Amino acid sequence: DIQMTQSPSSLSASVGDRVTITCRASQGITTLLAWYQQKPEKAPKSLIYAASSLQSGVPSRFSGSGSGTDFTLTISSLQPEDFATYYCQQYNNYPPTFGQGTRLEIK
Amino acid sequence: EIQLVESGGDLVQPGGSLRLSCAASGFTFSTYWMSWVRQAPGKGLEWVANIKQDGSEIYYVDSVKGRFIISRDDAKNSLYLEMNSLRAEDTAVYYCARPGDTSGSYRYRFDYWGQGTLVTVSS
Numbered sequence: 211d212i213q214m215t216q217s218p219s220s221l222s223a224s225v226g227d228r229v230t231i232t233c234r235a236s237q238g239i240t241t242l243l244a245w246y247q248q249k250p251e252k253a254p255k256s257l258i259y260a261a262s263s264l265q266s267g268v269p270s271r272f273s274g275s276g277s278g279t280d281f282t283l284t285i286s287s288l289q290p291e292d293f294a295t296y297y298c299q300q301y302n303n304y305p306p307t308f309g310q311g312t313r314l315e316i317k
Numbered sequence: 318e319i320q321l322v323e324s325g326g327d328l329v330q331p332g333g334s335l336r337l338s339c340a341a342s343g344f345t346f347s348t349y350w351m352s353w354v355r356q357a358p359g360k361g362l363e364w365v366a367n368i369k370q371d372g373s374e375i376y377y378v379d380s381v382k383g384r385f386i387i388s389r390d391d392a393k394n395s396l397y398l399e400m401n402s403l404r405a406e407d408t409a410v411y412y413c414a415r416p417g418d419t420s421g422s423y424r425y426r427f428d429y430w431g432q433g434t435l436v437t438v439s440s
Contacts, residue, residue: 244426246362252429253412254362265428276337299427303379306425308362 217308224315231312233298234279234297242302319343321413326434339396339413347391350424355409403438
């Protein structure tokens with residue numbers, strides 16, 4: 211199975227900050243990577259697919275990049291509603307696997 | 318509006334059984350692969366199983382093979398997960414999830430999720 215490793219595991223930031231979360235795959239996955247946002251007691255929400263394509267309705271302050279084994283999720287200017295846990299997921303290989311999550315907290 | 322609504326979660330003893338359901342609406346259910354994804358309390362996400370549009374292909378994560386059965390009823394726009402020989406480590410919120418398109422090429426990309434249903438395995 212492909213291992214997905216996110217860093218950092220947790221992050222404190224302030225409203226207006228620019229934040230970057232990294233996801234590394236244990237082997238190459240081309241650009242078949244998705245990012246999800248999850249708020250407490252809620253279902254995950256799809257933000258980005260194909261490493262850099264924004265889902266419909268997702269604010270443009272979210273962006274993704276990368277290919278192969280190294281990927282990033284960037285939030286250009288944090289808003290109060292962005293404080294949540296973020297997960298990356300590869301869907302290039304069976305079985306699909308998720309990162310362990312990055313908890314984004316208010317500083 | 319696309320909706321996925323899970324039900325059937327409960328407290329069950331180790332070794333017991335449970336059947337989860339997912340009611341789909343707002344899209345043509347029969348044309349999509351469908352998956353179950355779970356999340357243990359305070360933990361990350363784990364894909365559990367998926368089923369092709371016509372039920373001809375089914376896949377499971379190794380930890381549930383031989384114990385769980387995924388099925389679908391396209392006439393009822395419903396997805397099911399029959400869970401047998403339940404273990405404490407199966408305790409989780411179980412989500413029904415749908416990919417972004419019908420092609421199957423990206424069947425493991427989960428664009429839509431239900432709200433989840435909690436399964437607790439404990440004596």
